[in-house]
Amino acid sequence: MIHFDTDYMEGAHPEVIRRLTETNLEQTAGYGNDPYTARAKELIRKACGQPGAAVHFLVGGTQTNATVIDGLLAHHEGVLAAETAHINVHESGAIEATGHKVITLPQHEGKLRANEVKAYITDFYRDETYEHMVAPGMVYISHPTEYGTLYTLDELEDLSRVCREAHIPLYMDGARLGYGLASPGTNVTLKDIARLCDAFYIGGTKVGTLFGEAVVAPDPKRLPHFFPLIKQHGALLAKGRLLGIQFETLFTDGLYERLGAHAVRLALKLKQAFVQKGYRLHLDSPTNQQFVCLPNETIDRLAQEATFELWGPRGETETVVRFVTSWATREADVDTLISLL
Amino acid sequence: MIHFDTDYMEGAHPEVIRRLTETNLEQTAGYGNDPYTARAKELIRKACGQPGAAVHFLVGGTQTNATVIDGLLAHHEGVLAAETAHINVHESGAIEATGHKVITLPQHEGKLRANEVKAYITDFYRDETYEHMVAPGMVYISHPTEYGTLYTLDELEDLSRVCREAHIPLYMDGARLGYGLASPGTNVTLKDIARLCDAFYIGGTKVGTLFGEAVVAPDPKRLPHFFPLIKQHGALLAKGRLLGIQFETLFTDGLYERLGAHAVRLALKLKQAFVQKGYRLHLDSPTNQQFVCLPNETIDRLAQEATFELWGPRGETETVVRFVTSWATREADVDTLISLL
Amino acid sequence: MIHFDTDYMEGAHPEVIRRLTETNLEQTAGYGNDPYTARAKELIRKACGQPGAAVHFLVGGTQTNATVIDGLLAHHEGVLAAETAHINVHESGAIEATGHKVITLPQHEGKLRANEVKAYITDFYRDETYEHMVAPGMVYISHPTEYGTLYTLDELEDLSRVCREAHIPLYMDGARLGYGLASPGTNVTLKDIARLCDAFYIGGTKVGTLFGEAVVAPDPKRLPHFFPLIKQHGALLAKGRLLGIQFETLFTDGLYERLGAHAVRLALKLKQAFVQKGYRLHLDSPTNQQFVCLPNETIDRLAQEATFELWGPRGETETVVRFVTSWATREADVDTLISLL
Amino acid sequence: MIHFDTDYMEGAHPEVIRRLTETNLEQTAGYGNDPYTARAKELIRKACGQPGAAVHFLVGGTQTNATVIDGLLAHHEGVLAAETAHINVHESGAIEATGHKVITLPQHEGKLRANEVKAYITDFYRDETYEHMVAPGMVYISHPTEYGTLYTLDELEDLSRVCREAHIPLYMDGARLGYGLASPGTNVTLKDIARLCDAFYIGGTKVGTLFGEAVVAPDPKRLPHFFPLIKQHGALLAKGRLLGIQFETLFTDGLYERLGAHAVRLALKLKQAFVQKGYRLHLDSPTNQQFVCLPNETIDRLAQEATFELWGPRGETETVVRFVTSWATREADVDTLISLL
Structure with missing residues (x-):
């Protein structure tokens, strides 16, 4: 998972x-x-x-x-x-x-x-x-x-x-x-x-x-x-x-900047994948939280292998979902998620 | 006044x-x-x-x-x-x-x-x-x-x-x-x-x-x-x-009811007058507060002889105005107001 | 009473x-x-x-x-x-x-x-x-x-x-x-x-x-x-x-001063009576509240004809009692109280 | 220190x-x-x-x-x-x-x-x-x-x-x-x-x-x-x-108990030393905080090598002082302090 x-x-x-x-x-x-x-x-x-x-x-x-x-x-x-x-x-x-x-x-x-x-x-x-x-x-x-x-x-x-x-x-x-x-x-x-x-x-x-x-x-x-x-x-x-x-x-040796940059880079990579695969963004976030509209069946399929948050109540056919990266997110996990889309 | x-x-x-x-x-x-x-x-x-x-x-x-x-x-x-x-x-x-x-x-x-x-x-x-x-x-x-x-x-x-x-x-x-x-x-x-x-x-x-x-x-x-x-x-x-x-x-001898009835009767008399004179009600209130849309020039004219409240900011040509009656309102005052409309 | x-x-x-x-x-x-x-x-x-x-x-x-x-x-x-x-x-x-x-x-x-x-x-x-x-x-x-x-x-x-x-x-x-x-x-x-x-x-x-x-x-x-x-x-x-x-x-025509003076005069008259009759003051108040130590039997006797407050819990033989006058106190009531002491 | x-x-x-x-x-x-x-x-x-x-x-x-x-x-x-x-x-x-x-x-x-x-x-x-x-x-x-x-x-x-x-x-x-x-x-x-x-x-x-x-x-x-x-x-x-x-x-393997016992043992060792050296306890604490009355010159002398808290304002000739041990206190530090008394 x-x-x-x-x-x-x-x-x-x-x-x-x-x-x-x-x-x-x-x-x-x-x-x-x-x-x-x-x-x-x-x-x-x-x-x-x-x-x-x-x-x-x-x-x-x-x-x-x-x-x-x-x-x-x-x-x-x-x-x-x-x-x-x-x-x-x-x-x-x-x-x-x-x-x-x-x-x-x-x-x-x-x-x-x-x-x-x-x-x-x-x-x-x-x-x-x-x-x-x-x-x-x-x-x-x-x-x-x-x-x-x-x-x-x-x-x-x-x-x-x-x-x-x-x-x-x-x-x-x-x-x-x-x-x-x-x-x-x-x-x-x-x-x-x-x-x-x-x-x-x-x-x-x-x-x-x-x-x-x-x-x-x-x-x-x-x-x-x-x-x-x-x-x-x-x-x-x-x-x-x-x-x-x-x-x-x-605040020593630029760690804070590096941690921020890591999370954002992976989030934007993920955003790009969503767009490329034809999913509709709920809004265009430039930071580590990404909001995307997913068909409910896609959500159910992804949920077998990944955890993420529904953003608000589940819709009839599609629902807004939030994916969050952080300083600790592994690029391999992002790649895995992308491969599942 | x-x-x-x-x-x-x-x-x-x-x-x-x-x-x-x-x-x-x-x-x-x-x-x-x-x-x-x-x-x-x-x-x-x-x-x-x-x-x-x-x-x-x-x-x-x-x-x-x-x-x-x-x-x-x-x-x-x-x-x-x-x-x-x-x-x-x-x-x-x-x-x-x-x-x-x-x-x-x-x-x-x-x-x-x-x-x-x-x-x-x-x-x-x-x-x-x-x-x-x-x-x-x-x-x-x-x-x-x-x-x-x-x-x-x-x-x-x-x-x-x-x-x-x-x-x-x-x-x-x-x-x-x-x-x-x-x-x-x-x-x-x-x-x-x-x-x-x-x-x-x-x-x-x-x-x-x-x-x-x-x-x-x-x-x-x-x-x-x-x-x-x-x-x-x-x-x-x-x-x-x-x-x-x-x-x-x-709560003795029905005073509370009588006071209420007095104010409402006068308010509804006033409302009827507004409608009859062609003014538009902001909403249809059945009680002692009446809200009506008045042209600003009408407001200015009435304000010479009566006090009342603007309901929200003054509009460009017309404004919502509130008129309130109470247990103490004199019918003569209502009649005077109606005659000014 | x-x-x-x-x-x-x-x-x-x-x-x-x-x-x-x-x-x-x-x-x-x-x-x-x-x-x-x-x-x-x-x-x-x-x-x-x-x-x-x-x-x-x-x-x-x-x-x-x-x-x-x-x-x-x-x-x-x-x-x-x-x-x-x-x-x-x-x-x-x-x-x-x-x-x-x-x-x-x-x-x-x-x-x-x-x-x-x-x-x-x-x-x-x-x-x-x-x-x-x-x-x-x-x-x-x-x-x-x-x-x-x-x-x-x-x-x-x-x-x-x-x-x-x-x-x-x-x-x-x-x-x-x-x-x-x-x-x-x-x-x-x-x-x-x-x-x-x-x-x-x-x-x-x-x-x-x-x-x-x-x-x-x-x-x-x-x-x-x-x-x-x-x-x-x-x-x-x-x-x-x-x-x-x-x-x-x-604050017109000195009413506030007169009301104050009335109550204090009667309270001090009462205090003087307590002292003259040998009761011990709890403390020496120069205003409209008087605190006096009364034997419990005196309290019980007075309570037949007057109301007042026990100041704190009732003692074994005597208790502190508060008597309050006001702008509205009738001198006759004070005189009656004094006559009962 | x-x-x-x-x-x-x-x-x-x-x-x-x-x-x-x-x-x-x-x-x-x-x-x-x-x-x-x-x-x-x-x-x-x-x-x-x-x-x-x-x-x-x-x-x-x-x-x-x-x-x-x-x-x-x-x-x-x-x-x-x-x-x-x-x-x-x-x-x-x-x-x-x-x-x-x-x-x-x-x-x-x-x-x-x-x-x-x-x-x-x-x-x-x-x-x-x-x-x-x-x-x-x-x-x-x-x-x-x-x-x-x-x-x-x-x-x-x-x-x-x-x-x-x-x-x-x-x-x-x-x-x-x-x-x-x-x-x-x-x-x-x-x-x-x-x-x-x-x-x-x-x-x-x-x-x-x-x-x-x-x-x-x-x-x-x-x-x-x-x-x-x-x-x-x-x-x-x-x-x-x-x-x-x-x-x-x-709460695994009794760690909480061991930490408590360590601090208390050292505090009581310190208390015993105070008593043996003739200092007066402010009160008799059975736990990791010890309160003792020390002559001000003793306080000044100890303060060269140890930190502790004055308990309340400094007195004219002596003052209550608090010494605290903890799970982390080193026995050697307690021994040093005792040797300074």
Whole structure:
């Protein structure tokens, strides 16, 4: 059986494991007050081109989103997001549990449009009853999106400008950021993101570490008193150095880029095979998640030898299916899958 | 200037004021432990045909919705509501502030459809990832809706059945319930509502009292420990008897019905005038709120002599306008408005 | 039967009722956007000597405390309060329900001591683990306290200085403020309070109105976006003018002062009688709540003709009892009570 | 430099690392739906003597406490805990952030007393105003406590009985449970705990794993819908098998017991040395945390060669100091420390 369900089916890149093993019995202070964490932060600041940025390490994506969003919003504010946003759909209400509304806007292949964000904010303050409504206090985007799609630099510049004109922060969920940065077609760099977003996170869980997400706030004043907030949200790892060691490894010798490139190359190879064999893409994803419409009989046949996810309910004759590659995907498995198509 | 902005522009019905005045210097225990409150509860139980019902008095609508919904939901659950629901749009995030998501469904003239509620719940539990999503823990409807429309008895029966099959409560926001019950076309009675809903409130603020909403739970076990929850939500009035006195008055000698009938009669007179004069209704409301499309020049002309609300942003040539009557509306004002059309 | 249980057993001062009645059928905009509310705010600003102050009207004490405290605190902060503070004991966890810890300090006849507040804050930041603890983000005091006692001007100056040095706001719960200001021994004026506190409320519910509390923030920037927060907390009254009319009446022709003085005069008359008849005071309250130790047989005898509250559990031979007067207490009832002692 | 600051200064026991490494590139489903997690749960059920127990794996202690306590409490309830409880002092308000009050009782060397818990509950419901107060909805204890002390079996039986008579759950924070079970003097076994508590967690972070806590609910109905609650609290690890693998290792071949015994043996050796050299114990801890009063000059001298924590502020001439051993402590380091005393 070969697996294309998700990008978190394996542990960590062997180099990460090697570093965790070789430092295992060292003794350091807890909660991130260790030299590994300090070095990892420095490497990330450098990669982002933001020497003054605050960098915080948390364990997982949902807790990162809830903690950052809670930190960015005032009590009366909510977060604008696409209706397909992970925070709106698949986090069990973690944002609302912190008291904040997720205000949804239409999604376009998983993306928000700057003009629609702008129109929402403008209309909001034009409404005479706006003080009875939840104020749009920030914008959440994911990059890549839940559909694997990417913002172009122009789109990101536009969103950033709209947010800055409205004096609200732009936050990017980068759970799969490595796969976005490595996409051959993208013109968005990590430095662009750091320049255009007020906060974002660089996902480790899906891109090479056992777990861990690195929150970056280019202007640290955007996330004041963030340490106690991390603790309050139960997101503070006692052995914080485990996060430092893993991210130090990712950001050494270009490992993060290489892991991203590997997964994307295999995903695009798979996409090409689908197209060549005449299957219809559900949408054109340039990253490690591929969505394709398959006849139900093809699905049943493939399921004998491979695992993958149905995307939504099974249709009458065909169904959208998601195939995911990762840093750990073996090319042989991709080739096998292609041979089965 | 004549006013049709809202149904809470005046104080209370004179009989309510008279009773408040004549009991003013009596001394009673606080927090609803007084004979007026006891009698009011008994009158409401009787009107609902539910001798065993729990009745609780709160001050305003938003706090009532937040307290009841918080009381009905488990931590991991959210409330299903139409996208136009008051709790979704105009309560400043009060529901989310208690930690719960408002899960929106399409609205049909302000109403939910039972089959869409059923489909949502069915699809939810068919989704393999449902434990990562907010479980639909109850259904919220308003009757009349925010658009003045009413559920038919069949529609309400259907919604109730869907909820009971799914083992989740059906809750009705009755801020304007008196205007719904008094609508000539309705076949839904207060007893029907008490039979079909698991909790609902009978609104006083908009139908004759200074303030106050009466929450009814036909089966008291549905809202266990509700008294401390009312207190925790800041919704417990120290001089609770003020609520008792007002609702006792409303439910004596059919006052509540008469107040409702008055407002609806005038609203329908106004609607008929709009139609006769050739204006297009935005939708066909059988209650005290009327929505009509008016040319902008007509709006500007009327605004010289009357106040009312634009419903949404002003259009290029015409705009939807809301006119509201209440228990206190003077027929002469309606006639004046009609003469201006 | 004569009653000394609480200071919210009656309705409102007759002048308040008269004004509510005479304005009852006027039509005004809702939510406090009416001329009565505007005038009441102006009168309060003037009484406080703070022409630039923000004034907000809410319905009850618990909701006022929860809304203001939520508005003053950052997510990671808690509120310092005496262990006997109303917010710590008798609000059903309303503060915690907004996500904030009540951090308790020892009480001294219901009061906090400035030096103990200062020591707490100093020790807090000396603790190496302070970022794992709830930061003291504000100080809550009540004046009069839950024991009827009052801060002296020196004590209040000290608390204010400690707070300002620590850059945290001082908030006063003035549920019974009228009875504090009217105490013959006090040297604290409303202007002092407005000068020394960052937020406070002037209680109406217990001092002459049907309900209502007036929040004052001398510097409006201390409570930014407070209107949507009031709405979110379910504390926004639809017919906001009811609050405006009541407070306008209280602050016209010195009514608030007269109501306070009446209750305090009768309470002190009662206290003097207790002392003269040889009963031991539990503590020496200069306001409208009197606490006295009575032999159980005396309690049983009095209970035949008067109602009052046991303060804590009944003792073996004697018990602390609370007697409360109010703006509405009849001198004849006090004389009757005295004759029974 | 030798280190006795905390029990989370190293990574994981080498056997844990070995298992993580050797399974690293296997592909499994996420979120705990993997065979390692299933086996770990089975091993824990067996160790607890509770074949029907629910077992859930979370990442860290604060998130575990917040999630379990939120899951056990109704909205109007709070958690009873010793004033020194970790949830009251060192979790940045994580419990209050979920809306629940921590109700504190006196601590006796870190422990609650059953009779004091009982008295609190009895007095609570005797208070006529109890519905205005936060209901005691559960009891939190830690074992070992924050002071390293242990409940005796009698004490635990008494607490359990008090809770069961009051129909509220007893929850044990077992962050250092392994060190408690391994203490030579204890008569409390894991099976006793599972029999007497309604929920508890077996801590991994401080006893041999990189991270991870195993929540056990002997009666699964006590924590209904706990999976979405874990997700909502941001406590669900994507690669859940990492927790399964680690706990499977701990509960294989008695590793957990051996790790506990190692740390306790060295801690008691250290305690004996303190006593023999004439130092005064702050209290008599039978587990891996030792608290001793040291003259300040001794502290300064030791600090040249060892790290440890001052317990509270430095005194004028002597200060309480904490020394902690762990599964990873080298006997040579303990001997060195003893030689320095």
